[in-house]
Amino acid sequence: xxxxxxxIWRYGLAIFFVLGLNFLIVQLLPGDPLVHLVGxxxxxxxxxxxxxxxxxxxxxxxxxxxxxxxxLSFMANTVCFRLGWSYHYGQPVARxxxxxxxxxxxxxxxxxxxxxxxxxxxxxxxxxxGRNAADRIMTPLFLMIYAVPAYCLAFLLLLAFxxxxxxxxxxxxxxxxxxxxxxxxxxxxxxxxxxxxxxxTAYLYMIMRSTVRQTFRENYxxxxxxxxxxxxxVLFHHVxxxxxxxYLAAVAVNFGFIAGGALLVEVVFSWQGMxxxxxxxxxxxxxxxxSGCFLFLSLSxxxxxxxxxxICAYIDPRIRDDLAVR
Amino acid sequence: MISQxxxxxxxxAPAVVLGCLVLAAVFPGPLAPFSPETLDxxxxxxxxRHLLGTDHIGQDLLSELIxxxxxxxxxxxxxxxxxxxxxxxxxxxxxxxxxxxxxxLMRITDVFLLLPALPLIILLAAYMDSGPLNIALVIGLxxxxxxxxxxxxxxxxxxxxxxxxxxxxxxxxxxxxMGVHILPNVLQVVLxxxxxxxxxxxxxxxxxxxxxxxxxxxKSWGAMLHEAFTGGGLLNGAYGWYLPPxxxxxxxVLCLTLIGQRWIETExxxxxxxxxxxHDPLKPLxxxxxxxxxxxxSVVFSDPDGTxxxxxxxxxxxxxxxxxxxxxxxTGSGKSVLLLALMGLLPRNAAVTGExxxxxxxxCRLSEKGFQGLRGRHLxxxxxxxxxxxxxxxxxxxxVAEAARIHQRLSRSAAMDSAVKILQQMGIPHAAxxxxxxxxQYSGGMIQRxxxxxxxxxxxxxxxxxxxxxxxxxxxxxxxxxxLKGLKxxxxxxxxxxxxxxxGFADRITVMLNSRMVxxxxxxxxFENPLHPYAEALLKAQPSQGLKVPSLCHARSVDxxxxxFQARCSKVFSKCRRMPxxxxxxxxxxxxxxxxx
Numbered sequence: 001x002x003x004x005x006x007x008i009w010r011y012g013l014a015i016f017f018v019l020g021l022n023f024l025i026v027q028l029l030p031g032d033p034l035v036h037l038v039g040x041x042x043x044x045x046x047x048x049x050x051x052x053x054x055x056x057x058x059x060x061x062x063x064x065x066x067x068x069x070x071x072l073s074f075m076a077n078t079v080c081f082r083l084g085w086s087y088h089y090g091q092p093v094a095r096x097x098x099x100x101x102x103x104x105x106x107x108x109x110x111x112x113x114x115x116x117x118x119x120x121x122x123x124x125x126x127x128x129x130g131r132n133a134a135d136r137i138m139t140p141l142f143l144m145i146y147a148v149p150a151y152c153l154a155f156l157l158l159l160a161f162x163x164x165x166x167x168x169x170x171x172x173x174x175x176x177x178x179x180x181x182x183x184x185x186x187x188x189x190x191x192x193x194x195x196x197x198x199x200x201t202a203y204l205y206m207i208m209r210s211t212v213r214q215t216f217r218e219n220y221x222x223x224x225x226x227x228x229x230x231x232x233x234v235l236f237h238h239v240x241x242x243x244x245x246x247y248l249a250a251v252a253v254n255f256g257f258i259a260g261g262a263l264l265v266e267v268v269f270s271w272q273g274m275x276x277x278x279x280x281x282x283x284x285x286x287x288x289x290x291s292g293c294f295l296f297l298s299l300s301x302x303x304x305x306x307x308x309x310x311i312c313a314y315i316d317p318r319i320r321d322d323l324a325v326r
Numbered sequence: 327m328i329s330q331x332x333x334x335x336x337x338x339a340p341a342v343v344l345g346c347l348v349l350a351a352v353f354p355g356p357l358a359p360f361s362p363e364t365l366d367x368x369x370x371x372x373x374x375r376h377l378l379g380t381d382h383i384g385q386d387l388l389s390e391l392i393x394x395x396x397x398x399x400x401x402x403x404x405x406x407x408x409x410x411x412x413x414x415x416x417x418x419x420x421x422x423x424x425x426x427x428x429x430x431l432m433r434i435t436d437v438f439l440l441l442p443a444l445p446l447i448i449l450l451a452a453y454m455d456s457g458p459l460n461i462a463l464v465i466g467l468x469x470x471x472x473x474x475x476x477x478x479x480x481x482x483x484x485x486x487x488x489x490x491x492x493x494x495x496x497x498x499x500x501x502x503x504m505g506v507h508i509l510p511n512v513l514q515v516v517l518x519x520x521x522x523x524x525x526x527x528x529x530x531x532x533x534x535x536x537x538x539x540x541x542x543x544x545k546s547w548g549a550m551l552h553e554a555f556t557g558g559g560l561l562n563g564a565y566g567w568y569l570p571p572x573x574x575x576x577x578x579v580l581c582l583t584l585i586g587q588r589w590i591e592t593e594x595x596x597x598x599x600x601x602x603x604x605h606d607p608l609k610p611l612x613x614x615x616x617x618x619x620x621x622x623x624s625v626v627f628s629d630p631d632g633t634x635x636x637x638x639x640x641x642x643x644x645x646x647x648x649x650x651x652x653x654x655x656x657t658g659s660g661k662s663v664l665l666l667a668l669m670g671l672l673p674r675n676a677a678v679t680g681e682x683x684x685x686x687x688x689x690c691r692l693s694e695k696g697f698q699g700l701r702g703r704h705l706x707x708x709x710x711x712x713x714x715x716x717x718x719x720x721x722x723x724x725x726v727a728e729a730a731r732i733h734q735r736l737s738r739s740a741a742m743d744s745a746v747k748i749l750q751q752m753g754i755p756h757a758a759x760x761x762x763x764x765x766x767q768y769s770g771g772m773i774q775r776x777x778x779x780x781x782x783x784x785x786x787x788x789x790x791x792x793x794x795x796x797x798x799x800x801x802x803x804x805x806x807x808x809x810l811k812g813l814k815x816x817x818x819x820x821x822x823x824x825x826x827x828x829x830g831f832a833d834r835i836t837v838m839l840n841s842r843m844v845x846x847x848x849x850x851x852x853f854e855n856p857l858h859p860y861a862e863a864l865l866k867a868q869p870s871q872g873l874k875v876p877s878l879c880h881a882r883s884v885d886x887x888x889x890x891f892q893a894r895c896s897k898v899f900s901k902c903r904r905m906p907x908x909x910x911x912x913x914x915x916x917x918x919x920x921x922x923x
Contacts, residue, residue, distance in 0.1 A: 013433060014440040021446075025453055036453065130601060130674070147580035149529045151536060152551070152572040159565065220717040222671055223709050225601075227729040227780065228702025237728075241719050253439055257526075260444030264533050268555070278445070282452050282537055290449050297445045305440060316719055317764040 007309055011302055018298040022291050023074050027067065037061050040285035042087030083295070084288035088281075093292040096277065101296060103173065104273030107189065108262050111196035116251055118201045123208025123247075124240050128231070129216050139209065145202035150261035154195045154268040161191060171270040192269045200258050207250045211243040218242070245312040245319070252308035256301040337588065340581035347578060351395040358389035371566070378566035382557040390550060391570050397546040398575070401462040401531045402582075406524035408466025413473025413523075414509075414516050420474065421481030422504055432478070438471040444533055451539040458544045461534055465527045473519040480512040518589035525582035532575050547571040601694040602670030603678070608696035611704065612686035617788055617817050618645040618668075623680035623690075625660070625667050630675075637663040637676070639841045642908070643819075645788065650811075650818040652832035652849070654825060654864065659838040661821040662710070665790045668819070669707045670697035684788070702732040706786035710793050711774040716765040722776055723749070723761035730783045744783060752779040753805050770797035778806065782813070791820045795827045807831050825865065829853050837861045840890035847914035857916040860891045889918070 026036040034057060035043045046053050062070055077083070083093040122142075126135035145153070158170055168190045215221070216239060224234045266275030274293055281289035313319045350357055359377070362385065370380040378387035420431040443465070450464045485508065493503050509516075534540065535548030538556070542549070554567040620643040627635045638660045645651050653661050666672050668682060670692065682689035684705065692700070701707070709715045716725060726745035730736055736744065750757035752775040765773060774797055781789050791810075795803045807830050810818065822828050828835060828849070835852040837845040837860065845858040856862045889895070892902040901919040908917045 010433070010436050011440075014437045017437050018441070021441075025449065031453075143583065144576075144580065147525075147583060148572065148576040149532060149579070151533065152575060155551075155568055155572060159568065219709060219713050219715045222666075223707075223715050223777070223780075224717065224728075225671055226669055226701060226707035226709060227784065228698060228700070228732045229728065230698060238717050238720070242717065256440075256442030257444070260442055260530075260533070263444065264536060267537070278448060279537055282448065282539060285452065287452065290452055294442075294445045294449045297442045298440070301442045302440050318718060318766045321766070 007306075011306060014302050015299070018295065018302075019075060019078060020071075022078075022295055023071055026287070026291065027070065033063055034058055034061065036287045036291075037084065039087055039287050039289070045087070078295070083292040086286055086289050088284050088286045088289070093288045096289065097274070097292050097296055100272065100274050100277045103271065104262070104266065104275065106185075107192055107196065107266065107271060107273060108259060111193055111200060111262070112255075112258065115197050115200035115204055118197070119204025119208050119251075120240075120244075120247065122201070123205045124212050124235060124243065126205075127209040127212025127216070127243075128235050128239070129213070135209075138205070142202040142205045145198055146206060148199075149264075150195060150199040151264035151268050153199055154192065154265045157191055157195055158268065171268075173272055188271075192265055192271055195265050196258075196262055199261060203254065203258065204247075204251060207254070208243065208247050211246050211250070212239055215239045215243045241315065245316050248308045248311055252305040255304040256297070259297060259301065340584040343577060344581045344585070347395060347574070348399060350392050351399045354389075354392045354396060358386075358392040360386040360389040362389065362393055364389075378570055381553060381567060387550075387566050387570065390545065391547070391574065394545050394547050394550055394571070395574065397458050397544045398528060398531065398548070399578070401458050401465070401546065402524045402528040402578075404459075404462040405465035405469065405527035405531070406520050408463065409469035409523045409527070410473055410516060410520035412466070413470035413519065414477050414512075416470065416474040417477025418481050418504055418508065418512075421478040422485060422500070422508065424482075428478075431474070435471040435474045438468065439475075441468060443468045444530060447530060447534055448537060448539060451534055455541075456534075456539050457541045458531075458546070461531055461540070462527070465530050469523050469527060469530075473516070473523065476515055476519055477512055480515050481508055484508045484511045514589055518586045521582050521586035521589065525579045525586065528575065528579055528582070547575050601674065602689075602692055602697045603674070604670075604689075604691040604693050604696070606688070606691040606693060606696060608692065608699045609687055611684075614686055615646055616644055616683070617647045617649075617685065618643065618819070619681075619683040620644070620668075621681040621683075623664075623667065623678070623682060625663055625672065626677045626679075627673070628675050628677065636841050638667065640680075640908075641838075641843050643836060643846075645817050645819060647787075648814060648817055649834065650820065650832045651834045651836060652820040652822060652828035653836045653838055654822060654828055655838035657823075660841040661838055662792055664838075665707065665792055665819065665821055668790055669701060669705060670694065671707070702729060702784045702786065704786050704788065706781040706784045706789045708777050708781035708789065708791045708794055711770055711777055711796060714765075715777055716768075716773055718765050721762055721764060722768065726761070726776065726780050726783055729780045732784060734785060745779075748779045748783045749776065751809060752776070752782075753802060754779075771799065771802060774798060775802070775806070778810075787815070788817045788819070791818060791822075793822055793824075794820070795822065795824045803827055837864065842890065842917065843908065844891070844917045845915070847916075851914060857911075857914070857921055858891075858918050859895045859897050859920070863894070 027033050032043075034054065038046075038057060043054075046057070058064070062073060081094050083097070085091075086093050086096055089096050122134075122138060126132060126138050148156070161168055162170060169188050170191070171188075173185060173188050212235075220242075221234060221238060224238045225231075229237070263273075263275030263278060265271075266273045267279045270276060274297070277289060278293050280286070281293070364386065365384040366376065366380050366386065368380060368382050368384040370376055370384075372379045376386050376388065378391065380386055381390065416431050416435065420428045420435075446468055447461070447464050451461055454460050493507050498506075531546060532548030532551070535546050536551045536555070538549075538552045540546060540549045540552070545553075548571070550571040551568065554571075557567075620641060623638060623641045623643075624636065625638040627637055629635065641664065643651065643653075653664065655661055663672070663676075667676075667678055668684075668689065670689065672678065678690055680690060684700075687700075689697075689700075716722070723742055723745045726749060727736075727738070727741035730741040730744050730748075731738075734741070734744075746757050746761050749761050754760055754772060754775060760768075765776075768776065774794060778791070778794050781791070794806060798806065803824070807827060811831060818832075820828065820832060832849050835845075835847055835849050836843055837858065839860050845852070845856065845861045847857070852861070853865070856865055887905060888903040889898075889906055892898045895902065897920060899919070906917050906919045908915050909921055911921070
């Protein structure tokens, strides 16, 4: 944890900014803030049925109080995980999101891990200089996959497998009759997982390839060749290691992009994670859910970057020393 | 040649495809078979009248696709322009002014970089009126940080260059310098980033519209997918509803990415790739009196645009077993290239001709595999210490041990021990503990000594040294000379600016000028009586001033066909307009009309 202290202000600032943005969007965008706080559905329902309740809610959320007081109470609520109430689901927002987040992570984490490793090695292998069959085959292939948005790839896979019959389930997470049997969930994961791995690998492969190509221009590579090391050893001992920190940083920065793609893939496969939740929230204009989702996703991107920073500091002694000095 | 022209034509393909799409977006009327208002039966499969079929309200899908191109492309274009101009502005200001500006702008950029764009855009689009303009605005406002970072890096490089500084000293204003001197030089990066930003804006817009957040009055390709998804296109088997928008989005993104990458990857493909290009395998090495014999060696680099740059021309060298040769000359005379040619470590765009005989083996025809058997074991290379010659992420002892293990088949720990031992010999203080440190904890002089240690530890019989005394003080220089001279059974080729070191170390001196040898002589004779006027000037020049021979006359331009030194030579005469041949004078040789020929 000592390692991270040097960069902690960056994350602190980011978290503060995300919270502030969440607050400002609700309060300052045109329209009654109460709509944004309870969601359109609940607002119009209450307006029709029980105008008194609206006034009560207005008082509860303190909309008459000055803005800085509202901000403070918003911050306090958020820190205590009180993200509001979803009338659509009849549950606290935090509880709904936590349940859905679990399923998103089940889908996203293995995919990200697999594609980070695949991207690392494939990108490294085809980023090496010289005549290189791997580069000539994989780069156009991955470039093509990269150009197709993840959810479009999901559609293509769906179309392909729909005609192939019931090899894999085309949507959902499990069959009601079978309960939560692990095997059943895994079977449902195959297609969305395949889409995510393919797309993220293509993306990360591109990053790694160009990082490795740049690393090959460094002088220590010539030194290593000059020692008489075999090209494979130079590639995996010297170049890979040096390409790893920039690669990890790029993976972390693009985590938001990949997660964003995953959200849409969930919608296509009706996987009951955050993506479908946001989709449903958009449809019913359930604003508290949307705000909560944004908060959670931003925090996970920030978290991913922190993890990447720690790993980079572990690999690169210069970062380690630099942070220790600070 | 044919594949070259095919490649050149293929390079335009993305631009052509993109141009067609833009054309369709600008003039949908004549292209689309139906106007958006024309309705037919819903859910029609593709047929002669409706090439792609119809959607859930009976609109012709082909026409819809063509009309949607306008919104998709406009959003991508607008968002990309916004993001790129904002990013360029922030990056330029940050990189140009530096200091507090830079600090704070980069902090803000970092924070924005951490925001997940798609969820934020979904959130904002849900709250606001989600017309295409608003969506483009939000995408633009979230996509600028990556551009800002790249532009800042480039501006920092440009700012350091001389012409920028001199413009400031002549009293040019900040904004003038930024606009006239800096921006044009980062324009290519900006364009590349802008193209890539358009691609990702396209993807984001399609994603947002796919979620149904777009304005239904302004349909984009993503919105078509939304309708296909919610309208049950999948169940009805309406492939014409899904596949064309997917194809269009992917095609546009692919074209934009290809164009952007072409702009970003400007450095030529061939540089950075190193390795020998011969085909012969490594034959058993013979023990010969002439350990290394170089005859008529030339190295020519070719630019991607076809220009040829000679780095070494017709060099002859000979190193006998146990001998030490020093190659001296100004920066850029081709000395370092010579060493790399001997090691087979030149970039791929270098063509090597001539003959390099090493222990009876012609290195010019040796394959890369053959060189791998040679490097380290028989031929060691000590690179210059400047600019990360050591791997920054590996401990120093591990790097030296790596070299030791190649030759001596040592165990890991034994190799580490021998690494520490040789580092101690090279005068690294507290070698046992300091060898466990990383290169960034070493001074320049220490790195230099580590590199020499790495060359010595392999046990090679010929060691090539590239400026081993750079950054060393006089005491350490003497120490190094002492160690190197103590290795009687090894031979050396030393490339240096450091004439006093060469004098004390080498037994033969070769002078290089402008890619050619101009004099070669035994060290004693050379320092007592240099023959070539350039060698004379070298000895007079101060080595501490980077060994630049002062220009005697700038007015005369150098005639490439003549002697390279004629413009600066005090003894120049009419014959010097032709290149003098290398005149053999027994023990020594010289390339000058003053000495016969």
